[in-house]
Amino acid sequence: MTGTDFEHFSRLALARSGLVLKADKAYLVQSRLEPIARALGLPGVPELLERLRAGAPEPVVQRCVDAMATHESMFFRDTKPFEQIAAIAAPELVVARSPGRPIRIWSAACSSGQEPYSLAILMQELGGLLGGRRVEIIATDMSEAILSKAREGYYSDFEVRRGLSPERLKQWFRPSGTGWEVAPQLKAMVSFHKHNLLDAPAGLGVFDIVLCRNVLIYFEPAGKAKVLERVATAIAPDGVLFLGSAETVIGLTSAFVAPIGAQGFYRPCTDGVAPVARQTA
Ligand SMILES: C[S@@+](CC[C@H](N)C(=O)[O-])C[C@H]1O[C@@H](n2cnc3c(N)ncnc32)[C@H](O)[C@@H]1O
The missing domain is CATH 1.10.155.10 (Chemotaxis receptor methyltransferase CheR, N-terminal domain)
Known part of the structure; x- marks a missing residue:
């Protein structure tokens, strides 16, 4: 070489x-x-x-x-974002959105699908709280090969044991061959598309919640900033962005701010001021 x-x-x-x-x-x-x-x-x-x-x-x-991409992922990775969606983001959206409008979630850089299927499980579990609102989960990655695996929704015993409780495994997966397959009602909530985070997310629509986790760590600062600015064009003004535990917007872009007291999630920012009324509880 x-x-x-x-x-x-x-x-x-x-x-x-x-x-x-x-x-x-x-x-x-x-x-x-x-x-x-x-x-x-x-x-x-x-x-x-x-x-x-x-x-x-x-x-x-x-x-x-x-x-060259790393596809490491697991169900309910890091736990906290899922707790924050349940405790903060979802209840807010139920108040802010009319019942006829679907709640739209983007799993950006979704790898083999554990993140979007975890979101689908969470939203199913929140069913009553959502007051019958439909949930659309759009999951994207730049790798067609990993998207094919994600679409199949088939996981080994090892993969399902990383992050899924026995109760969730029993309820949302069925045994298939030597592994497990995601239940059809979860698959129906998720659509997978090839998308490069460096490109404008035109055509994906506007999202209420975006998870872009454990991908920016592999980028240099200019690349991180570019991705965050792209994501900012696809998030509702009162939307929520979740990054990985080792990732931040600080020092990269003014398109998002960290609400005071918030850990790991960000709000779009159009005027440079943290959205005080929507800080964490
Ligand atoms: C480590 S996985 C993260 C998976 C999931 N978000 C999580 O936190 O478990 C990183 C993923 O980012 C994808 N990726 C890397 N660069 C990308 C880019 N420019 N656009 C879209 N996806 C990208 C890789 O293909 C890989 O599947």
């Missing part, structure tokens, strides 16, 4: 996905691209990088960029 070919791929991955690949990630590039090189009948990763620099077909470029 020559320095020039690695640097070219690193620039390509940054421009296409926002993912930062510095020289200390050479081992990751080697291990993630090795199977692709082999599948293409190439001797190894150096030859694949060389081909990418010479101008490989688009599907090969996309596959290589997608391979």
Whole structure:
């Protein structure tokens, strides 16, 4: 792997996905691209990088960029955002929205689907509180391969045991082969679409709640800011944004503010002032 070919791929991955690949990630590039090189009948990763620099077909470029993403996820990851949706965001929306209007939630960078299906379970459990309002969950990721897995809604024993209580597993999944399949009523609440967070979210509509978690950690500050500004165009003025526990808007954008006392969630901000009336309880 020559320095020039690695640097070219690193620039390509940054421009296409926002993912930062510095020289200390050479081992990751080697291990993630090795199977692709082999599948293409190439001797190894150096030859694949060389081909990418010479101008490989688009599907090969996309596959290589997608391979650099980390898809780690789990059901009800970090717990707190789900508690805050139940205790703060959902009750607010019930008051603020007319009963005929669906509550719209965006799981941005949804990976293999654990996050959107967790949201679907939560919203089913909140059923009474929502007063019959329909819930639409739009789940997006840049990787078509991981979206296919998410759409299938099939999880191994190991995957369902990460974050799901036995009660939730029993109620919302059915045994299938050696694993578990998500119940049809949850699948019906979620639609999966390919979307790159660096692009304008045109066509996805306006959301009441956005979860964009554990993806910005892989971006450099300019990329994080760009994504947050894109997300700001797709969130209702009284909407709520949840980031991952290691992520923040602070120092990146003025499009969102952290309400005083809030942990891990943000409000859109059009005038630079924290929305006092909508702070945490
Ligand atoms: C670590 S997973 C996070 C999954 C989930 N949000 C969670 O917190 O469990 C990160 C996901 O971000 C996706 N991703 C990375 N860069 C992206 C981009 N530019 N646009 C859309 N998705 C991206 C990856 O494909 C991967 O599935």
